[in-house]
Amino acid sequence: YCVAPPGRPVAADVRRAFEAALARLASLGAEVEAFDGAGFDVEPIWRVINHTVWRTRFLPLIEREPDAYSPTFRRQIASAAEFSAQQYQEAMFARTALYRKVQALFDEADLLAMPTMSRTALPLGTDIFDTIDIDGRSYGDIRAHWYPWTMLFNLTGHPAISVPCGLGDDGMPVGLQLVARCHGDLQLLQAAEAFEQASAPLAPPPVIA
Numbered sequence: 001y002c003v004a005p006p007g008r009p010v011a012a013d014v015r016r017a018f019e020a021a022l023a024r025l026a027s028l029g030a031e032v033e034a035f036d037g038a039g040f041d042v043e044p045i046w047r048v049i050n051h052t053v054w055r056t057r058f059l060p061l062i063e064r065e066p067d068a069y070s071p072t073f074r075r076q077i078a079s080a081a082e083f084s085a086q087q088y089q090e091a092m093f094a095r096t097a098l099y100r101k102v103q104a105l106f107d108e109a110d111l112l113a114m115p116t117m118s119r120t121a122l123p124l125g126t127d128i129f130d131t132i133d134i135d136g137r138s139y140g141d142i143r144a145h146w147y148p149w150t151m152l153f154n155l156t157g158h159p160a161i162s163v164p165c166g167l168g169d170d171g172m173p174v175g176l177q178l179v180a181r182c183h184g185d186l187q188l189l190q191a192a193e194a195f196e197q198a199s200a201p202l203a204p205p206p207v208i209a
Contacts, residue, residue, distance in 0.1 A: 001113040005037040008148050009134045011119040017166030017174040018115045028194055035105055042098060043144035046151045048083050048091040055080035072127050099156045106181040111191055114149045116175030120168035149177055159185045161192045
């Protein structure tokens, strides 16, 4: 398990829920050991690959019907023009290295565990270019600070699942992400099912008048 890549914050309520989830996994018979998150801060790699693919796919559609796409999405597509072919290829090489780095973890582990996101849900209408608040401190890159772990496995293709593991101080759900080796989908689903069966149901959300 790893709470976050080095330098990435995790809200206190998410951390508490995650630690309780690890204790629950241990109670089910898991041997829980930490791994070093160094080298897994992947947002720059993800952005080069993802936005370049988006630009290739969507730019002709945006040029034809710009009003059909949000300003935020159009801004992301435009930003991909800054990346060179060399940067894209370097990002693809880095992606291969990330895959191998994750695969190496499974030499010693059956599953990986981490918080799905570093804090609970952001307010409705938040723009991806806005800042994100985590425990009263503002950060300037939502993707890099809110979901560093989901981007990693989007890049490597390892099967991953998010299961509820508690509620934050704001009453919103907190997720535990479990990850298996390539083609380990059955083991992953069995582990997630065992965890959920051992968990108390989440309290209903508060009613807002």
